[in-house]
Amino acid sequence: MMRRLQGSETSVQNVQAARAVQTVREPLGSSNVLNELNALNGLNASKALVEIQAVSKSFHKAVKENTTEIKALSDVSLSVRENEFISIIGPSGCGKTTLLKMIDGLIPYDSGKIVINGKPVTAPGPDRAVVFQSFALLPWRTVLANVEFSLELRQLSKEERTKTARDYLKRVGLADFEHHYPHELSGGMQQRAGLARALAVNPAILLMDEPFGAVDAQTRQLLQEELLELWQRERKTVIFVTHSMDEAVYLSDRVVVMTPRPGKVAEILDVPLPRPRVSEQVRRHVKFVDLTNYIWESLKRAMENHH
Amino acid sequence: MLWEIAGRAMDSTLIPPLSQIAAAWWKLFSSGKLLANLSMSLTTLAVGFLLAVVVGVILGLLMGRFRAVEHFLDLYVNALMSAPTTAFVPVLILWFGLGVESRIAVVFLFAVFVIIINTMTGVKQVDSVLVEMARSFGAKEREIFFKIILPAALPAIMAGLRLGMGRAVKGMVTAEMLLTLTGIGAMIMQYGSAFATDALFAVILTVLLVALITMKAVQWLDHRLTGWKAEIAIE
Numbered sequence: 083m084m085r086r087l088q089g090s091e092t093s094v095q096n097v098q099a100a101r102a103v104q105t106v107r108e109p110l111g112s113s114n115v116l117n118e119l120n121a122l123n124g125l126n127a128s129k130a131l132v133e134i135q136a137v138s139k140s141f142h143k144a145v146k147e148n149t150t151e152i153k154a155l156s157d158v159s160l161s162v163r164e165n166e167f168i169s170i171i172g173p174s175g176c177g178k179t180t181l182l183k184m185i186d187g188l189i190p191y192d193s194g195k196i197v198i199n200g201k202p203v204t205a206p207g208p209d210r211a212v213v214f215q216s217f218a219l220l221p222w223r224t225v226l227a228n229v230e231f232s233l234e235l236r237q238l239s240k241e242e243r244t245k246t247a248r249d250y251l252k253r254v255g256l257a258d259f260e261h262h263y264p265h266e267l268s269g270g271m272q273q274r275a276g277l278a279r280a281l282a283v284n285p286a287i288l289l290m291d292e293p294f295g296a297v298d299a300q301t302r303q304l305l306q307e308e309l310l311e312l313w314q315r316e317r318k319t320v321i322f323v324t325h326s327m328d329e330a331v332y333l334s335d336r337v338v339v340m341t342p343r344p345g346k347v348a349e350i351l352d353v354p355l356p357r358p359r360v361s362e363q364v365r366r367h368v369k370f371v372d373l374t375n376y377i378w379e380s381l382k383r384a385m386e387n388h389h
Numbered sequence: 390m391l392w393e394i395a396g397r398a399m400d401s402t403l404i405p406p407l408s409q410i411a412a413a414w415w416k417l418f419s420s421g422k423l424l425a426n427l428s429m430s431l432t433t434l435a436v437g438f439l440l441a442v443v444v445g446v447i448l449g450l451l452m453g454r455f456r457a458v459e460h461f462l463d464l465y466v467n468a469l470m471s472a473p474t475t476a477f478v479p480v481l482i483l484w485f486g487l488g489v490e491s492r493i494a495v496v497f498l499f500a501v502f503v504i505i506i507n508t509m510t511g512v513k514q515v516d517s518v519l520v521e522m523a524r525s526f527g528a529k530e531r532e533i534f535f536k537i538i539l540p541a542a543l544p545a546i547m548a549g550l551r552l553g554m555g556r557a558v559k560g561m562v563t564a565e566m567l568l569t570l571t572g573i574g575a576m577i578m579q580y581g582s583a584f585a586t587d588a589l590f591a592v593i594l595t596v597l598l599v600a601l602i603t604m605k606a607v608q609w610l611d612h613r614l615t616g617w618k619a620e621i622a623i624e
Contacts, residue, residue, distance in 0.1 A: 186525055206525050218522035222540050222617045231536070232526045263617055283526065 132162035137194035153344035154180045169322045169330035172340030178323045182289050211280035215292040217272045219264040226260035229279045250278040270301035290322045327374045341384040348384045405587040414591035430572035437496025438557040445501045449508025470502040492564035499560025500553035511545025544618040547611035554607045558600045
């Protein structure tokens with residue numbers, strides 16, 4: 083687990099700078115930073131759209147006659163504001179993907195409550211759409227037909243489906259590839275199609291499960307920039323699961339740091355960086371560097387306490 | 390060429406030269422005897438195989454999708470799959486008599502199990518992420534089945550059909566030789582026991598041709614339906 087985190091792009095400077103970060107910790111959590119953030123993003127008026135209240139989840143694993151209980155999530159509470167971009171970061175196996183699936187309604191939670199727009203989540207709904215880490219495109223369908231898939235389930239006419247799908251393919255820069263099959267496209271382009279499919283149903287909440295985890299580093303950065311642009315234009319609420327600190331800080335309004343299994347919320351950090359964020363500038367911004375270092379420290383502490 | 394030389398050099402009764410076989414084939418063909426028998430055999434083949442496809446695919450889909458159905462049928466399917474189907478011929482005679490029904494039943498039994506097992510395997514191997522994706526976008530069970538499971542399992546189903554077709558041809562000839570002497574099987578028995586080896590080889594080559602053509606037909610269908618898979622395999 084440690085090795086995996088250290089292997090990520092940002093790790094070298096993080097390890098070196100880790101000790102110097104201790105001093106930054108105080109101001110980041112303080113309320114004047116929060117005010118600064120709210121002033122920057124104009125989020126003061128935004129209300130909570132997703133309320134996660136003391137949610138726990140265990141899986142039962144049967145080994146011969148014995149069933150062992152694996153506690154995946156323990157007492158997780160989180161409130162996501164409308165139009166907010168929030169990232170959930172944590173070591174592998176901390177249950178962040180499980181949490182995302184529970185918000186989508188794909189798997190039930192054992193205790194606690196997840197409420198969206200005042201209604202408890204019981205099943206997937208039209209207000210949410212998922213972008214999957216492995217793209218989850220149908221290999222027997224063209225890119226266009228893949229985007230149409232999400233619309234077919236919503237009883238739209240054929241013309242309407244094609245028109246909407248083309249529109250979203252254009253927005254993600256895939257207009258010229260609508261007749262290609264997924265295996266003819268690069269990973270980055272496949273995920274653009276996955277993003278178009280999710281956006282096409284016009285969900286209020288976009289749930290992204292390590293969406294750029296399976297593409298190369300350069301493409302990843304490009305996709306991050308494009309996602310921010312799209313988000314700025316479409317104004318969706320995004321819940322973004324990642325294990326890249328860099329990615330979390332660059333994209334998000336807030337970053338939720340989770341502990342190893344059973345996953346708990348270690349802390350929730352505001353990202354006081356102005357928007358629109360230009361990748362090259364933001365990544366060199368002192369607050370960016372401090373914050374990624376701080377998250378690294380926080381993750382490390384969470385993992386040390388765990389062992 | 391080698392065959393021709395061997396045939397001429399050795400006893401022509403055991404290995405007739407190709408030219409002699411061709412002549413015998415032409416005689417059988419032009420007299421209409423070959424076509425009459427062939428059409429009878431092919432009707433048996435077609436009916437038996439189609440029944441096997443319908444039953445095999447439906448059972449395979451159910452076994453792949455529902456664990457209870459699999460538990461219930463798995464043992465029987467596996468036992469019948471590995472058992473020599475010819476052993477059931479006496480039972481079939483008891484059940485269906487000596488008519489065309491019995492021959493269709495033999496073709497069916499030869500083909501059906503490999504289709505069941507391939508279909509079931511295909512369904513079980515469907516990427517669970519795709520099913521999850523569909524469910525996430527609000528797909529109901531019926532939509533998951535027709536839009537995800539069925540197309541994803543299609544390459545495996547078609548492979549089962551191809552194997553099943555090969556077995557069906559075997560079943561057809563076996564039935565015609567063991568049950569009632571009709572069609573192509575009867576011709577083989579008749580010429581075999583009369584030492585009319587040129588005619589015998591002509592009929593056997595016709596059977597090979599039929600097997601080849603039917604296999605090609607299934608392959609063509611496979612390619613039409615699952616072209617996307619073939620392209621992936623080439624890469």
